[in-house]
Amino acid sequence: MGVCLHGTGELLHMELFEIFEHTFMLRALVGGILISLCAALLGVSLVLKRYSMIGDGLSHTGFGALAIGAAAGFPPLEFAIPIVIAAAFLLLRISENGKIKGDAAVALISTSALAVGITVTSLSGVNIDIESYLFGSILALSDSDIVLCVIVFAVVMTMFILFYNKIFAVTFDESFSKAIGMKAGIYNIIIALLTALTTVIGMKLMGTLLISSLMIFPAIISMRIFSRFKTVVISSAVISVIGFFIGLCISFYYSTPAGASVVLVNMFMLLISSTISLIKRRRAAAVSS
């Protein structure tokens, strides 16, 4: 990684904006912010629909698909996207039909895909950098990765804004939405599709193991502080970007792994928000008594 070329002492003196004069850092910043935004928007709905682990399951599926794609000589990301989308449909279908419960379905699919991925990697003999799949390679984004990020961001943003009211309705109360004639199934599919897209691109940034944190942490943090859906959605977008930015800077200054640093920053923000919500509740209790 480029970071290691510099001495830490010299880095600490660098002005904040100077670190983004490095092209690889600028790419990481742009790609990361775009994907963090997508993940945060979708995350609110996923957490509330009790689908928190879906990002995790999909990213493992993505890992399996990437391994197969690389072994067969296809461009890995482009190969993985349709497979992960298919897995997203499958997961939703299974949890709806109820023979296997949602959380069990996620665990089954994600471990199977992981097993397939690792086996294919070792059999194919192709030298695939497993570590970069598992932990991401945000500092090694190419121009085409950035283009992909921009496309995914545009799609997720547009769909989310256009279907915002409907996404709220199916998240809050699916049976009511169906009863008033909304095609709840379509909106579930849209959520699954957008989640799949975000997950595959996010894997490149955060890695298979950490991508779901981008979806879950900001949503949980905002839900503790705010109590309207709209505020929760907006604040989790903001929190997500802040968390990513701080995490990336820390990883640059201290040469820590980028994905893990972002998750740790999020964890820290969760602790703060828990404290805030505790104080809020204490105050409310004091006022009412």
Added chain:
Amino acid sequence: MNELIRCENVSFSYENADVLKNLSFSVGEGDYLCIVGENGSGKSTLTKGILGLKQPAEGRIIKSDSLRSGGIGYLPQQTPAQKDFPASVSEVVFSGLLGRSGFHPFYTKKDKQDAYDNIKRLGLEGLIKRSYRDLSGGQQQRVLLARALCAGKKILLLDEPVTGLDPIVTEEMYKIIEELNHEEKITVIMVSHDISSAVKYASHILHLNYDKSFFGTANDYLNSPIGRRFFSDE
């Protein structure tokens, strides 16, 4: 009197086992119908049938044309996920408007005015900015009732609306529903466990019991064998 919903010899089955057989009843404008019956008697299946979410295995359910435009105002049972859901009262009530908006992405001014009218009608003006999850059980039910009114002005379908409410709030809820029925002439279909309140408030009773269901006015129900059996126990 105008008929809104008519069920003709309807049967429902789940995985090839019949739940309800040969059921016929009708709901007229301004009626207050209570659907009662034991657990597993097919109350929720019939609810889905009325909403058009489940097709009957035999027979048919006919809805009048006037229901097509406005739809049915449905008040479902609450889900566990809603307990900690961050949503303001207005956000929840507004979502009742979505049935009519089709693919239009945002609410129109007229829609919003409709929603505010329903919020006022149920005395929720003071709570509009409050979070749904911080409200009491009775207030939450009123919010869901306002949302139901946004979805359907003519007919309400209430699925056990007083479950989990304390006796005073339960009585309030029954009063609100009675007012909507009497003063605003809104037709009410209520699924209920509470047979004595059903008889007290409803104009008609549908007691589900596989292939020997009872349908008639509340008075007839009290004199019917099935109704007498229930009330002699008390």
